């Protein structure tokens with residue numbers, strides 16, 4: 176018999192489940208609070224439950240974990256990178272960043288990724304499996320208790336394509352925003368996607384107003400298809416239409432991520448074409464000098480090029496900022512640490 180993933184259950188599903196086992200409903204409130212507010216990792220830590228209940232739950236349920244396999248602290252900034260091991264021994268990465276307004280955490284949604292973007296360390300490693308909602312939450316709980324802090328902002332920008340793990344990610348969003356749980360407001364959560372068009376519409380229709388970041392990285396289909404295979408299925412104009420629907424439905428401004436690759440997508444002509452594409456939309460462009468990943472041959476654009484690109488965009492009233500990669504000394508770009516760990520252990 177397979178064990179029940181109790182931490183992925185909504186509050187109402189948990190109440191029903193606990194009652195179906197013959198226990199009173201208020202026990203579900205206690206368990207939910209242990210799991211989601213205190214982030215405990217075993218039933219024996221639930222000290223206000225009777226022993227027979229702890230024994231019963233331990234025999235039929237499990238509490239998912241994200242154990243710290245490696246922890247790297249950047250010497251440039253306060254960025255902390257974790258490599259977590261999951262219950263089946265798979266690894267995922269996450270990053271905690273300190274900002275003036277609190278702590279932000281970038282978590283993974285899949286082990287690996289199917290999308291195959293050529294600049295991405297995760298994409299290069301292929302796909303292993305989806306994470307459950309509980310495994311996404313556990314990354315946050317482990318970091319919170321390790322650092323003694325509260326995470327106030329969440330970004331789904333670690334390993335994996337969140338919209339390719341739609342149901343679990345939506346469950347996670349519902350649990351993370353629940354006032355009886357982590358209670359992080361939807362406005363403090365950002366989901367980044369490579370552009371799975373039908374799922375962007377689906378997410379908009381759920382009215383969980385998280386911020387949407389679209390990994391655009393190119394102004395034309397020609398250029399985008401060279402690095403992002405997903406573009407062949409969902410070309411730029413279709414993705415932008417979906418983003419417009421998302422913005423109109425949720426009232427949230429879209430962020431466009433644009434990795435600046437030296438000599439590939441960073442010319443003034445590219446900036447002009449990008450401005451033309453985004454004209455009239457409520458958006459923000461995040462320019463990120465590409466993080467060089469072994470074997471890709473891509474190099475980050477030079478500072479002068481970045482400044483010129485921003486200049487062209489601002490001439491056409493497109494808001495843009497250059498985002499420096501945080502923690503560049505600790506392989507903070509997701510996928511790099513897991514890849515390195517597997518290599519050290521004789522894997523990929």
Ligand code: SAH
Pocket residue numbers: 294295296331332333334335336337367368369388389390432434463464465466467468508
């Ligand atoms: N799959 C989702 C979210 C995870 S990737 C997505 O693609 O949006 C998070 C972000 O990191 C994306 O914007 C992705 O394009 C970017 N990224 C991946 N590899 C990178 C690299 N080597 N340098 C800079 N950005 C990179």
Ligand code: SF4
Pocket residue numbers: 288289290291292295296297298299333334335336368369390
């Ligand atoms: Fe997957 Fe995102 Fe990496 Fe592309 S950039 S391979 S979608 S994780």
